[in-house]
Amino acid sequence: MxxxxxxxxxxxxxxxxxxxxxxxxxxxxxxxxxxxxxxxxxxxxxxxxxxxxxxxxxxxxxGEPVQHLIGSAPFRYLELAVGPGVFVPRPETELLAGWGIQGSGPAPVVVDLCSGSGAIALAVAQEVPGATVYAVERSPAALEWLRRNASGTGVTVVAGDASDPAVLAELDGRVDLVLCNPPYVPAGAPVPADVADHDPEDAVFAGPDGLAVIRPVIARAAALLRGGGRFGVEHDDTHGDAVPALLRADGRFTEVMDHQDLAGRPRFATASRSLAIGHGRLTPRDAL
Missing domain, CATH: 1.10.8 (Helicase, Ruva Protein; domain 3)
Structure with a gap:
């Protein structure tokens, strides 16, 4: 052997x-x-x-991804079912999930936008006691994998566009943590063959500058979060300045920071929702 x-x-x-x-x-x-x-x-x-x-x-x-061949991919302490039609989770995204997990208080309400296989949502549900977790995904193919991975976990799977204001509108102003690993590669940028040939194109590329999904996701996160709630979003390694600038320009976030991956490349941005919600009002939770 x-x-x-x-x-x-x-x-x-x-x-x-x-x-x-x-x-x-x-x-x-x-x-x-x-x-x-x-x-x-x-x-x-x-x-x-x-x-x-x-x-x-x-x-x-x-060139077929090894994860497709064996039918699974590791992510933190999980083994996720993956295959054609869903983006294979990468080790870099474990850092974003870890940031969200480490800063969570007891029993948080958490939303994972652009959930794909459910990697982030399921890691949070596993590692944060009492977390109420929602996983949002619009791709029918990816939803099949997400539902398979989320079965029996307590994670609520939501079929919908992460940028749609109607999706989870009932949670607006009530969410403690929003995490997102969206498509972010600029159109036409070179990617490894296994990505180009096997990962869904709409899970990888996002317009000419790679920010076509991140822009509306920032707005959606700002609406979902309570005052003081936290937001983290993965981005391309060319976006180390652009994504923090978008967060600051939105005007509803404070404590904007960018974080590097293990190779020292810019990889995800984080921010906190300002305490003022809507027309300067605080939610009852914020007032406590």
Whole structure:
């Protein structure tokens, strides 16, 4: 089995995949139905398993995402079902989710806009005691994956456009935390082949400057949040100045900051909703 994994690693390296060894091990663990960490002590492949493994390696070498091949993707402490039609969650987004989780008080009301697979919403629901979590997604294909992942978790799935004022209008001024990983890549910008060929285009690209979704999402977040509520939004690494500027220009946010990912690139912006809601009035909750 280890010889097969080494051979697969060479194949994937020759295909130009930067995570060749990891991918080879993940595929092997999937075929053997064991955790990746137990591969060294796992039994070898049967002939049928070896055939299945080589087929998966060939598909990965051709550019198919490893997460599609094994049917899942890790996110913080979760393993999410993913496949064609939904954006595969990335490690960078764990930082945004972590920011939201770490600053949450007890039993918050949380909205995840552009939820996709539900990664952020489900991480918050798992890690924040008593959280009431809503996951908003408009893509019918992504909604199928979101509903599958959210089943039995208590997360409320909402079919709708994240920028539509009618979506969750009943929560306006009452939400403690809004998080969003929207499409944000400028149209025409180069992306890795597995993204270009397999992630949904409308989950990746967002107009000429990449801000076509972030602009209305900022306005929607401002309406949803109570005074003092928090907002975090992931963005392209070219948006380190642009997104904070949009938040400041909105006029309803304070404490605007931008944050880097683990590679030191600008990755997400955060802000707090000013205490004045609407025409200078505070909600009853703010007045406490």
């Amino acid at each position: 280890l010889h097969a994994v080494s051979s697969a690693t060479i194949t994937l390296t020759d295909a130009g995949l930067p995570s060749a060894r990891v991918d080879a091990e993940l595929l092997a663990a999937h075929v053997l139905d064991v955790p990746r960490g137990q591969l060294a002590i796992a039994a070898g492949f049967t002939s049928e398993q070896l055939t299945a493994y080589r087929s998966l390696v060939a598909r990965r070498a051709a």
